[in-house]
Amino acid sequence: MKSIIIETHQREELIDITHHIMQAVTDSKCSSGLVYCFVPHTTAAITINENADPDVKRDIIYKLNKVFPQSDGYYHSEGNSDAHIKASLFGFSEQILFENRKLILGTWQGVYFCEFDGPRSRHLIIRIQSFD
Amino acid sequence: MKSIIIETHQREELIDITHHIMQAVTDSKCSSGLVYCFVPHTTAAITINENADPDVKRDIIYKLNKVFPQSDGYYHSEGNSDAHIKASLFGFSEQILFENRKLILGTWQGVYFCEFDGPRSRHLIIRIQSFD
Amino acid sequence: MKSIIIETHQREELIDITHHIMQAVTDSKCSSGLVYCFVPHTTAAITINENADPDVKRDIIYKLNKVFPQSDGYYHSEGNSDAHIKASLFGFSEQILFENRKLILGTWQGVYFCEFDGPRSRHLIIRIQSFD
Numbered sequence: 001m002k003s004i005i006i007e008t009h010q011r012e013e014l015i016d017i018t019h020h021i022m023q024a025v026t027d028s029k030c031s032s033g034l035v036y037c038f039v040p041h042t043t044a045a046i047t048i049n050e051n052a053d054p055d056v057k058r059d060i061i062y063k064l065n066k067v068f069p070q071s072d073g074y075y076h077s078e079g080n081s082d083a084h085i086k087a088s089l090f091g092f093s094e095q096i097l098f099e100n101r102k103l104i105l106g107t108w109q110g111v112y113f114c115e116f117d118g119p120r121s122r123h124l125i126i127r128i129q130s131f132d
Numbered sequence: 133m134k135s136i137i138i139e140t141h142q143r144e145e146l147i148d149i150t151h152h153i154m155q156a157v158t159d160s161k162c163s164s165g166l167v168y169c170f171v172p173h174t175t176a177a178i179t180i181n182e183n184a185d186p187d188v189k190r191d192i193i194y195k196l197n198k199v200f201p202q203s204d205g206y207y208h209s210e211g212n213s214d215a216h217i218k219a220s221l222f223g224f225s226e227q228i229l230f231e232n233r234k235l236i237l238g239t240w241q242g243v244y245f246c247e248f249d250g251p252r253s254r255h256l257i258i259r260i261q262s263f264d
Numbered sequence: 265m266k267s268i269i270i271e272t273h274q275r276e277e278l279i280d281i282t283h284h285i286m287q288a289v290t291d292s293k294c295s296s297g298l299v300y301c302f303v304p305h306t307t308a309a310i311t312i313n314e315n316a317d318p319d320v321k322r323d324i325i326y327k328l329n330k331v332f333p334q335s336d337g338y339y340h341s342e343g344n345s346d347a348h349i350k351a352s353l354f355g356f357s358e359q360i361l362f363e364n365r366k367l368i369l370g371t372w373q374g375v376y377f378c379e380f381d382g383p384r385s386r387h388l389i390i391r392i393q394s395f396d
Contacts, residue, residue, distance in 0.1 A: 001231060034300065034393075036166065038229060040238030042182045047352040050306040059338045059345035060352065067199060067331060074191045081191035088179040088192065089221055089353055092241075097302065097391055099265060104389060106304030109356075125236060127229055129166075129263075131393075133363060168298065170361060172370030174314040199331060206323045213323035220311040220324065221353055224373075257368060259361055261298075261395075 002027075002126045008118035012065065014049070014057040015113045017124060018103070025098050030130040032099045038092060038125040043083035043117035045090035046124075051110030064116075083116035090114050134159075134258045140250035144197065146181070146189040147245045149256060150235070157230050162262040164231045170224060170257040175215035175249035177222035178256075183242030215248035222246050266291075266390045272382035276329065278313070278321040279377045281388060282367070289362050294394040296363045302356060302389040307347035307381035309354035310388075315374030347380035354378050 004020050021035055039046050050056040064086055074081035094111060097104040105111075113124060136152050153167055171178050182188040196218055206213035226243060229236040237243075245256060268284050285299055303310050314320040328350055338345035358375060361368040369375075377388060 001229065001236070036227065036229065038236065040236070040241060042180070042188075042238065042240050048306070048356045049348055049352055053340055053342075055339040055341070056306075056345065056348050059340050060349055063332065063336060063338070063345070063349055066336070068195065072195060072198070074195070075187035076185055076191050077187070078185075081188065081195070084181055084188050085192050085195055088181055091223060091355060092180045093227060095227065095300065095357060095359065097265065097300065097389070104265070104302070104304070106306065106387075108306050109304060123238075125229070133361065133368070168359065168361065170368065172368070172373060174312070174320075174370065174372050200327065204327060204330070206327070207319040208317055208323050209319070210317075213320065213327070216313055216320050217324050217327055220313055223355060224312045225359060227359065255370075257361070 004124045006113050006122045006124050008115035008120055008122060011118055012061045013115040013118060016051065016110045017113045018111045021096065021111055021126060022103060024126045024128060025101060028128040030128055031101060031132050033128055033130040035096045035098060036127045036129060037094045040123055040125060043080055043087055044122055045087040045092060045114040046094050047090045047112050047114055048094060048109050049112055050108050052108055080117040086116045136256045138245050138254045138256050140247035140252055140254060143250055144193045145247040145250055148183060148242045149245045150243045153228065153243055153258060154235060156258045156260060157233060160260040162260055163233060163264050165260055165262040167228045167230060168259045168261060169226045172255055172257060175212050175219055176254055177219040177224060177246040178226050179222045179244050179246055180226060180241050181244055182240050184240055212249040218248045268388045270377050270386045270388050272379035272384055272386060275382055276325045277379040277382055280374045281377045282375045285360065285375055285390060286367060288390045288392060289365060292392040294392055295365060295396050297392055297394040299360045299362060300391045300393060301358045304387055304389060307344050307351055308386055309351040309356055309378040310358050311354045311376050311378055312358060312373050313376055314372050316372055344381040350380045
């Protein structure tokens with residue numbers, strides 16, 4: 001098990017972490033298996049989405065904030081209930097297949113750490129399950 | 133494989149099931165592995181979120197109902213289309229790592245059974261995958 | 265690893281793929297394990313939901329489009345930002361348990377390929393992990 005620190009710089013931010021996952025696969029020396037990625041927080045998440053046009057990241061954050069604004073009749077006193085909801089909607093884990101030491105992702109797919117209540121110093125947990 | 137009965141008491145309710153998952157790990161006598169948790173329903177789900185302030189659970193349910201109200205031009209005659217949508221948004225499974233017989237969860241993370249069309253008697257399926 | 269082609273016929277469409285997953289289990293000759301299903305796209309997803317009344321599929325698509333319409337102040341020039349968001353909300357993978365060569369799904373559960381920017385020719389990746 002590997003725990004990687006992810007520094008976030010804005011309240012809402014999608015950070016490409018695909019290279020961290022690739023590195024974990026390389027370090028494992030396994031040829032094929034599943035990479036388990038887990039976010040041990042309650043106001044951050046993990047997702048997959050387009051790795052080409054940065055406007056996609058902007059549009060995701062923009063629209064989530066439009067539907068789930070920060071203030072909206074919430075009781076939770078920390079003022080980040082919107083972030084808790086967004087995190088449950090996007091989810092806390094991804095499992096990604098690898099074969100011949102390469103991640104089985106689509107051409108346009110990148111894996112993103114989703115910060116919804118930053119900036120903060122966050123953790124990402126990665127565990128390789130080998131099929132060799 | 134273990135099937136646990138979860139009794140729900142309201143239409144929408146988040147029920148902390150972390151202790152059930154911990155118990156399944158203890159019962160398995162495995163030291164490390166992945167716990168697979170699955171909800172075999174279509175109007176209930178599973179998620180992870182804050183285990184400290186109960187207002188977070190309230191805010192999640194409140195806001196989901198505001199964006200996805202029970203009546204909204206739906207065709208499905210059972211009157212629970214909102215619950216079907218919420219279930220797909222939150223998802224039906226979680227996989228959680230354990231090491232040295234302890235769940236790898238963040239400090240503030242609890243695992244929640246999400247009832248969206250209760251009260252009902254529900255099932256939760258748990259299966260341990262050992263790394264030992 | 266198996267890659268199946270899924271032809272979609274509308275912009276938004278939920279296509280039952282449960283039989284493809286069952287077939288992969290049968291072909292594997294494994295008695296028990298986990299089936300990993302993955303969508304290698306960024307405007308399509310996978311979910312589980314009701315396999316009985318087709319109105320549930322209609323209501324899911326209808327309501328997602330009401331909350332996340334195709335035009336809504338997006339920057340991404342391809343005009344499919346709504347599809348990118350819906351895909352991250354529903355998610356790109358499911359893992360389903362099987363025992364005695366049968367999928368462990370609830371009575372009313374079917375597995376659905378979710379097209380959010382069709383019609384297109386899509387891929388679905390399936391990988392069996394055996395517990396035998």
